[in-house]
Amino acid sequence: MKKILVADDEMSIRLLYSEELKEEGYEVYQAANGREALEVVDKIPLDLVILDIKMPEMDGIEALRQIKEKRPDLPVILSTAYGEYKQDFATWASDEYLVKSSDLEDLKAVVKRYLKE
Amino acid sequence: MASERAAFLTQMVEVLTSTVSFGERLNNMVHLLARNLTVDLALYFGLDKARETLLLNVSSQGPVPPHMRLEFPLGQGLVGETASTRKFTIVHRRQPGVSAANAPLEKLHPAYQTLAAFPVADDNFLYGVLILVDREERSLTPTERQGVQLTCLMLAAALRQAIVQEEAKKRIAELSVLFEVGKALSSTVELDELLERIVSTTAKVITARGASLHIIDGATGEPRVSSRYGQIPPECPALPPIPPGAGSGEPPYFEKGSTDAAGHTHYCLAVPLTFKGQLTGTLGVYDKFNPNGEYLPFDPENRQLLLTMAGVIVNAIENALTYQQVEDLAEKNERMVRSLTALQEISQVMLTSVQEERLQEIILQGLTQEHGLGFDRAVVLMVDEATQTLRGAKAACRSPANRNLPNLKALQVPPPEMIPVSDWEIPIRVDQGPLALAVLRKSSYHHHQTAKEPGLPPALEGKFAAQEFFVVPLVVKDHATGVILVDNQASGRPLEPERLHALQMFTTQAALVLENAHLYSTIETNNRELLLIRERMLESDRLAALSSLASGMAHEIRNPLVSIGGFARRIAKLVEPNSPLRGYVEVIQEEVTRLEKLLREILDFTGENLSYYGDHELAKLIEDTLILVQRDLDAYKIKVAREFALLPRLHCDDRQMKQVFYNLFQNAIQAMAHGGTLTIRTYPVERSDGLYAAASISDTGSGIPMEVLHNIFNPFFSTKDYGTGLGLAIAQRIISRHYGQIEVNNEIGKGVTFIVTLPVAKYCLVKDAGQAAVPASVFKAP
Numbered sequence: 071m072k073k074i075l076v077a078d079d080e081m082s083i084r085l086l087y088s089e090e091l092k093e094e095g096y097e098v099y100q101a102a103n104g105r106e107a108l109e110v111v112d113k114i115p116l117d118l119v120i121l122d123i124k125m126p127e128m129d130g131i132e133a134l135r136q137i138k139e140k141r142p143d144l145p146v147i148l149s150t151a152y153g154e155y156k157q158d159f160a161t162w163a164s165d166e167y168l169v170k171s172s173d174l175e176d177l178k179a180v181v182k183r184y185l186k187e
Numbered sequence: 188m189a190s191e192r193a194a195f196l197t198q199m200v201e202v203l204t205s206t207v208s209f210g211e212r213l214n215n216m217v218h219l220l221a222r223n224l225t226v227d228l229a230l231y232f233g234l235d236k237a238r239e240t241l242l243l244n245v246s247s248q249g250p251v252p253p254h255m256r257l258e259f260p261l262g263q264g265l266v267g268e269t270a271s272t273r274k275f276t277i278v279h280r281r282q283p284g285v286s287a288a289n290a291p292l293e294k295l296h297p298a299y300q301t302l303a304a305f306p307v308a309d310d311n312f313l314y315g316v317l318i319l320v321d322r323e324e325r326s327l328t329p330t331e332r333q334g335v336q337l338t339c340l341m342l343a344a345a346l347r348q349a350i351v352q353e354e355a356k357k358r359i360a361e362l363s364v365l366f367e368v369g370k371a372l373s374s375t376v377e378l379d380e381l382l383e384r385i386v387s388t389t390a391k392v393i394t395a396r397g398a399s400l401h402i403i404d405g406a407t408g409e410p411r412v413s414s415r416y417g418q419i420p421p422e423c424p425a426l427p428p429i430p431p432g433a434g435s436g437e438p439p440y441f442e443k444g445s446t447d448a449a450g451h452t453h454y455c456l457a458v459p460l461t462f463k464g465q466l467t468g469t470l471g472v473y474d475k476f477n478p479n480g481e482y483l484p485f486d487p488e489n490r491q492l493l494l495t496m497a498g499v500i501v502n503a504i505e506n507a508l509t510y511q512q513v514e515d516l517a518e519k520n521e522r523m524v525r526s527l528t529a530l531q532e533i534s535q536v537m538l539t540s541v542q543e544e545r546l547q548e549i550i551l552q553g554l555t556q557e558h559g560l561g562f563d564r565a566v567v568l569m570v571d572e573a574t575q576t577l578r579g580a581k582a583a584c585r586s587p588a589n590r591n592l593p594n595l596k597a598l599q600v601p602p603p604e605m606i607p608v609s610d611w612e613i614p615i616r617v618d619q620g621p622l623a624l625a626v627l628r629k630s631s632y633h634h635h636q637t638a639k640e641p642g643l644p645p646a647l648e649g650k651f652a653a654q655e656f657f658v659v660p661l662v663v664k665d666h667a668t669g670v671i672l673v674d675n676q677a678s679g680r681p682l683e684p685e686r687l688h689a690l691q692m693f694t695t696q697a698a699l700v701l702e703n704a705h706l707y708s709t710i711e712t713n714n715r716e717l718l719l720i721r722e723r724m725l726e727s728d729r730l731a732a733l734s735s736l737a738s739g740m741a742h743e744i745r746n747p748l749v750s751i752g753g754f755a756r757r758i759a760k761l762v763e764p765n766s767p768l769r770g771y772v773e774v775i776q777e778e779v780t781r782l783e784k785l786l787r788e789i790l791d792f793t794g795e796n797l798s799y800y801g802d803h804e805l806a807k808l809i810e811d812t813l814i815l816v817q818r819d820l821d822a823y824k825i826k827v828a829r830e831f832a833l834l835p836r837l838h839c840d841d842r843q844m845k846q847v848f849y850n851l852f853q854n855a856i857q858a859m860a861h862g863g864t865l866t867i868r869t870y871p872v873e874r875s876d877g878l879y880a881a882a883s884i885s886d887t888g889s890g891i892p893m894e895v896l897h898n899i900f901n902p903f904f905s906t907k908d909y910g911t912g913l914g915l916a917i918a919q920r921i922i923s924r925h926y927g928q929i930e931v932n933n934e935i936g937k938g939v940t941f942i943v944t945l946p947v948a949k950y951c952l953v954k955d956a957g958q959a960a961v962p963a964s965v966f967k968a969p
Binding site: 080082086089151152153169172173 | 747751757779783
């Protein structure tokens with residue numbers, strides 16, 4: 071079973087993403103900020119990370135940088151309420167950049183594309 | 188014997204002290220002597236004024252006829268010797284040399300034998316010689332001699348008295364003449380009147396028929412003044428200036444007599460007038476006459492009198508000349524003060540306005556009003572730099588002074604318009620006369636009819652005519668901005684040179700004020716532009732503030748919306764298809780979707796999205812966008828008509844450009860809810876700054892109501908029940924980012940056409956050129 075980490079400071083978003091992805095047949099881990107996300111990356115052999123950008127303690131951009139340092143092969147999808155971070159070069163290290171939407175079909179399609187055997 | 192002597196002396200004293208005239212007394216005395224001494228003849232020879240000759244004055248035989256007038260030079264004959272020695276002498280004819288020396292006396296007494304001579308003298312002065320002549324050779328007794336000598340002494344005293352009296356009389360006469368002259372001189376300081384009085388008084392005093400006076404400027408030889416009185420005979424020469432030392436004695440004079448055809452001899456006498464300065468002059472009299480009307484020559488006394496008068500009148504004339512100069516100066520001064528006051532008042536009024544046209548009116552008023560410079564006509568012409576011509580700006584003619592208004596107010600009343608001058612156009616070239624020259628040479632001109640130079644330029648033929656005029660340039664910082672033209676054509680008054688000075692002073696002021704007004708209007712224009720820019724900047728500031736507020740809110744809302752929408756979808760999956768809950772959940776889903784769409788639009792508008800610039804074909808962009816709205820076009824039965832020209836590629840952000848067309852298509856579709864035709868055309872547009880590609884999108888709807896047309900590009904303005912009202916605002920924003928324009932052609936009842944014009948790649952600046960340099964390997968479009 072593929073392992074996905076959902077990192078978002080909004081509990082409701084974590085819950086929504088987890089429920090949806092579990093339904094798709096993934097094992098889902100959760101983190102409330104960048105620091106927690108890095109801990110999970112260290113412990114669990116993850117297959118994909120969904121990162122929010124605006125988070126307390128450590129934001130998604132810093133987390134992205136460190137994750138790519140540790141595991142350059144690990145796909146990271148940035149999922150954010152903000153479109154303008156696209157202009158931040160640091161976000162270009164991510165594999166995908168998605169603006170959050172209540173319709174999760176796009177997200178699920180992208181995840182599926184990366185986790186396809 | 189003694190009583191005889193006493194009787195004789197008594198008689199002599201009686202004769203000498205009698206009140207009859209001196210000549211009579213002398214006569215009587217000579218007779219008395221001849222009778223008492225019983226001699227044949229008693230003669231009195233008087234010493235002449237030159238004190239050189241002794242003339243026979245009186246004879247005891249009666250009046251001396253002219254041919255009997257004897258004279259002896261001093262020292263010659265008994266008469267002359269006695270005058271020299273002043274001693275009593277008695278001689279007899281038989282004595283040697285007597286007859287020869289005294290031969291002239293034989294005329295009076297051919298047979299004389301005895302001559303007795305007595306000097307008539309006092310202590311220091313010899314008046315004459317008394318001679319007693321007798322046919323007998325005889326001598327005089329001492330008594331007789333003493334008697335005669337005593338008589339001679341008395342005679343000398345009488346003569347002295349007579350001379351003094353004569354001199355006193357002359358003095359009195361002279362004084363009275365001087366008094367007359369003085370009276371005449373002091374009665375007036377008017378030069379002309381004074382000169383008239385001088386010549387008339389001179390003529391009267393000298394009893395001459397005419398008198399004249401000339402004064403010339405010694406330095407230049409130009410006559411200064413002259414005056415004449417009475418009759419000046421044509422025979423008399425014009426009076427020459429009299430050089431010092433002219434005439435036989437001191438001081439100089441000129442005297443001449445000439446005879447006319449009728450045999451009358453006309454005399455003239457002239458003396459110099461010597462002034463302190465460079466002036467010289469001549470005072471002359473003509474034709475002296477006696478009470479019987481006979482012409483007489485002038486005598487030395489006349490000459491003396493004339494000289495005295497000349498001395499007196501010189502001062503008076505000098506004073507009068509000075510007075511006249513002072514008066515001239517005073518008048519000039521007064522005129523100057525008047526001009527300066529007028530100028531000062533006009534300047535004060537000129538400071539009340541900064542409007543060029545109003546100022547020109549005030550300037551014209553100042554030039555033409557009586558209180559101002561008072562010219563008959565005045566025209567202001569301004570230089571047109573672009574065409575290098577002088578153009579008529581404004582003109583006015585002389586207006587009567589407005590007595591009801593104070594001067595300062597009167598100057599502010601617009602002057603009556605004269606002839607129109609707006610069509611005056613004079614090329615600024617040297618061959619165009621003083622108006623153009625005044626600009627080119629920055630100098631004033633005074634044109635007279637007699638001037639050789641050309642007058643008004645051909646451009647003014649039939650529009651303006653003047654024989655004499657002034658042209659003064661309006662010069663500011665060594666640059667002529669226009670000219671002022673004035674004349675006195677209507678009244679024919681001459682243009683005096685001082686008026687030109689006043690006009691020049693005035694023009695200097697006017698030029699400055701006009702320049703100020705010009706600068707002021709430039710500043711005003713700039714200010715208006717700045718205000719406009721500021722307003723636009725404020726507007727964009729407001730938009731920016733609104734953007735940041737909207738953006739902040741949008742982001743905050745997005746997370747909860749995702750949760751609400753996401754969970755609603757999850758619920759929807761769990762709800763039975765026919766459960767009433769399904770509808771409710773769908774409402775939540777739809778509303779969230781709508782809100783999310785709104786958020787996207789707002790964030791698009793606030794510039795969240797990146798630009799992806801590349802070279803794109805306009806037709807392709809349009810076709811791609813049409814695919815997105817194909818479903819709606821089909822649903823509303825809208826036909827599409829295409830008319831694409833072959834165009835170069837555009838450098839643009841294709842996604843943004845598709846957004847523009849998408850929004851425009853959406854509007855068109857909504858305008859044609861009951862079907863219609865969407866016409867899309869592309870075509871090239873050539874403008875001065877380069878080549879543009881245009882796309883027009885026309886619908887066949889009902890058009891945009893006029894009352895909302897001006898609002899369609901405003902953000903958040905919408906006539907629809909749905910939509911954010913951002914569609915056209917976003918479109919406009921994107922187009923302007925691409926340095927293009929969007930226009931609307933609205934025909935009520937027929938439809939709307941939007942025209943998008945975009946610059947073709949090579950010819951325009953690319954705002955976000957840096958973006959194109961991003962390496963594709965790092966950057967992956969979502």
